[in-house]
Amino acid sequence: MLPNKLNVTCLVSIGMHPLSRRARRAEQDARAVELGLNLAESSQHQLSVVHAGELTSEAEFALSSYLGMGLDELKVLSIPPQLDITSALTDYVRSIKSNLVIMGQQTEQGDSSAMLPYLLAQALSIPVVRGITEIIDIDNTRQHITLLQALPRGQRRQITGSLPMIICIDMAAKAPRQSAVGKALSGKITPVSVNLTGLDPVAVKPMLTATVRPKRLKLIKAKTAAERFKAATAKATNSGGKLVYDPQQGAQAIYDLLKQEKLL
């Protein structure tokens, strides 16, 4: 491998359609693969896509839709659900000397705790960032990466970090390309041998159907009848705002309000 080429790893999980509950490619992980594929196509960085979990027929169907995005190979660390995948993944990422790990933020099934990137980063002693939408620049020589992070209200923040690094992709990232059946058939799923005896057991918690969360009611903690009466009859004190009839003054008032809200 050339020294200035990065070793990019995408970690993918098996998603779940929210209505039919069928296995599918996970939305965020697909975005991560899209980002990885773009890196590989534009700068010839080397991309490997890895999944850790039991390889059932359902899983194979979901994984093939990642292959359908144009991957030649998808590696699978076959680990039963009773065992913790973190240490196996840590060992694998370390063994292939990956510079950049791209993954989704949160799985679509299972307990969706979104802890894996943080646990991996801790085990590998490398930085991790969440909510990434775009890679702006990668400086191979200085091992620097510039990223764009999604913030609430559609805002974006630029972050610079040092490689190696784990980045978690937000739903605001570029939508993934379509999965083609022909490409899915031509790509192959390669199992990677894992030493299962070294893995920690993990308690599989039963999944219960989500109960409806109660809606918050407006609590009235009135102690006397007069307070209750007032709470029941008082209206919100938005008794109409300021009225301005002159266009010039009105424009000035709007301008001042926008200044006050720090929007101009």
Added chain:
Amino acid sequence: MSQHRRRDPRVLKIIRNRLHPLHGQYVDSSTIKQFGPSGLLRKFPHRVGTIAANGRRRINRLGGHAPSFSMSQPLEALVNLPLHQVKQPEFYILVVLDCVAGRLTEHDKDCLGFAQMLANRKGQAGAVLAVIFGESKDTDLTLFGIDRLLHITDDAVQGYQPELCCEYLSQIIAQFNPKHIIFPDSIFAGADLGRRIAAKLALSVATSAWKLVEDELTCRASQGLSDIKSPLTDVILLLEQAYEPTSEYRYETLLLDIPKIAMYKSSLQDDGLVEVDPSQIPLAEAGFIIAGGNGITDWPLFHRTAELLGATKGASRVAVDDGFMARDRQVGATGTWVSAQVYIAVGISGAIQHLQGISRCEKVIAINIDDSCDMIKRADLSVIGDSQAILAELNQLCLQTKKVVDDVA
């Protein structure tokens, strides 16, 4: 002279005729006692009481004994809450607050309410220790359940510095050894910071928790489709509206000394916010929206103003139906529900579907020719007049300021 009261036909005629110029003299107010022809005291049931804010008649029979309220005063201000003090805390519950733009969010307050419940249940007397990173603009923090406060105003924690915040938190955790650490599971900082600290210190963690029964947490899992039960963990990331904020006490909010941390080099550097094209921001997320409706005749002016102000463009249903704006720009119950900080409605009278769609907006500015329309009732600032003239004025004002700034630069 006769004992009988005599009726005065002229006065009765005047009383019957509301339009008579002397009517007010005889039928003045409820304070004047009037007697009927038989000598009985006349009652005027339609004139008793006052019309309340909800439009219904309220009759107060307490005479002068009723407590008097002024309607503008909030109910809470009348109640002087007792002070909750923890002199010797048995243990601490640590709450790390988001404090978006220096103000506690509703989510923060819920987390503090949850922490107070954990600290005081089963007859225990723990203290809630809150951590705020960066500046705080809230003037009174005593109402929200903070017993002890660590306010870290270090310049280095401004912006996105999760690793430094983690360093501070691990120091605090080592010093106070809190029983539980609570974060709001929010997009702002809590979700990231909580998971970081749990991974760093190898603590047990419950994410998206929303219910606690005895010692069992219920957490949302797999896209909110499932629940999982978990015993109480060290780190708890709480969902929104999981618990009621505190309301029964005031709290001490004692400021504690901030632990010192050694020189620390973060591997992440915050390069600041990036300019985003407002037209690219999805309408539901946008913080500043200018929406046009039927009152706009000069659409190019509307677009120019939106671009000058840097606002995301929206439209009412009429404007979309008439083809002036795209369907994905429609605001309202039938389009997008928006939650902007400032929403400017230009020439939108305010159909109920539109008002529903903007119910979560904080400040609404209305520009309309009709000062009796529903949008004016909702708006915090209304400018009455032709929307083209007002937009043109606003346009000019922005251009002038821009020119001044450019000249100075």
